[in-house]
Amino acid sequence: MAKPAAKRILVALAHPDDESFGMGGTLAYYAAQGVDVQLVCATRGEAGSVDPEFMEGYASIAELREAELRCAAEQLGLRSLEFLDYRDSGMAGSKDNKHKEAFIRAPIDQVVETVVGHIRRVKPQVVLTFDATGGYHHPDHIHIHKAATLAFHAAGEAEAFPTAGEAWQPAKLYYNALSRRRIRWLVRTMPLMGKDPRKLGRNQDIDLTVLARDADTPRHVTINYKRVQDRKEAADKCHASQLSGSWPSNPFTELYYRLFGRSNHFTRAYPETPDSYRAKDLFAD
Numbered sequence: 001m002a003k004p005a006a007k008r009i010l011v012a013l014a015h016p017d018d019e020s021f022g023m024g025g026t027l028a029y030y031a032a033q034g035v036d037v038q039l040v041c042a043t044r045g046e047a048g049s050v051d052p053e054f055m056e057g058y059a060s061i062a063e064l065r066e067a068e069l070r071c072a073a074e075q076l077g078l079r080s081l082e083f084l085d086y087r088d089s090g091m092a093g094s095k096d097n098k099h100k101e102a103f104i105r106a107p108i109d110q111v112v113e114t115v116v117g118h119i120r121r122v123k124p125q126v127v128l129t130f131d132a133t134g135g136y137h138h139p140d141h142i143h144i145h146k147a148a149t150l151a152f153h154a155a156g157e158a159e160a161f162p163t164a165g166e167a168w169q170p171a172k173l174y175y176n177a178l179s180r181r182r183i184r185w186l187v188r189t190m191p192l193m194g195k196d197p198r199k200l201g202r203n204q205d206i207d208l209t210v211l212a213r214d215a216d217t218p219r220h221v222t223i224n225y226k227r228v229q230d231r232k233e234a235a236d237k238c239h240a241s242q243l244s245g246s247w248p249s250n251p252f253t254e255l256y257y258r259l260f261g262r263s264n265h266f267t268r269a270y271p272e273t274p275d276s277y278r279a280k281d282l283f284a285d
Helices: 019-020 026-030 061-076 110-122 139-155 180-193 226-239 248-259
Strands: 008-013 036-043 080-086 126-129 174-178 221-224 262-270
Touching: 008 019, 008 026, 008 139, 019 036, 019 061, 019 221, 019 226, 026 036, 026 221, 026 226, 026 262, 036 061, 036 110, 036 139, 061 080, 061 221, 061 226, 080 110, 110 139, 110 248, 126 139, 139 174, 139 262
Parallel strands: 008 036, 008 126, 036 080, 126 174
Antiparallel strands: 174 262, 221 262
16 A cells, blocks of 8 residues: 655745744644744845844844844744845835845746655645735735745646746645734734834834734644744744744733634635635645
């Protein structure tokens, strides 16, 4: 009797720390079960800001943040990490947006072909990426969302990008489903604790009041990662240069976790799935 195919997940994201701060609990959860979890990251996060003390021993922000991501990948138990070698585009309207090598300036077909190559190399059953908003409207997040979605469907077509490897069609495509209901709660609650919901993140360029107006997407799959919480937290700490000022105080974070638990949610983009569908496993039928 033939052995079942090894379970594999390919994650396509934009910057170092996306894997940990976003869906890190889920990645650690599956890696701990022996699932082959591999990550492709579009940029090295060179548009991020870093306090001077973190730069000791590093020639550039990109070098520092690559090292932080490699540290996080080890803590999460990822099988491999590959960079697509584009440049961080920064937020909309920033100087980095206009850089000639910015990721958002890369032709979408070029990025799709590269991601197709990784899908055909890894041969995952499941592909994970951002939703259409990129989580918080970051241009790079949206660009990799588009590329990964197109690549998911193209990877199984032999005539599409024939030099990118032998055709392979993953079974399921998921988008990270950020709860807008929770964001609306944060918008109401943060001012009571002296926090401005319009200025979140290391660069204070995330406006939760904008995100609160986005529509919720179906939460088809919920992954409770409480039993690997320590691995997720260790991965978070690897991104020390980005933690300062990136989130409200620890008591606030603990309150958030007590109210909402330690879980990630995903919308299944393929196969077509009714809004009412609920599961606790990305590999579920």
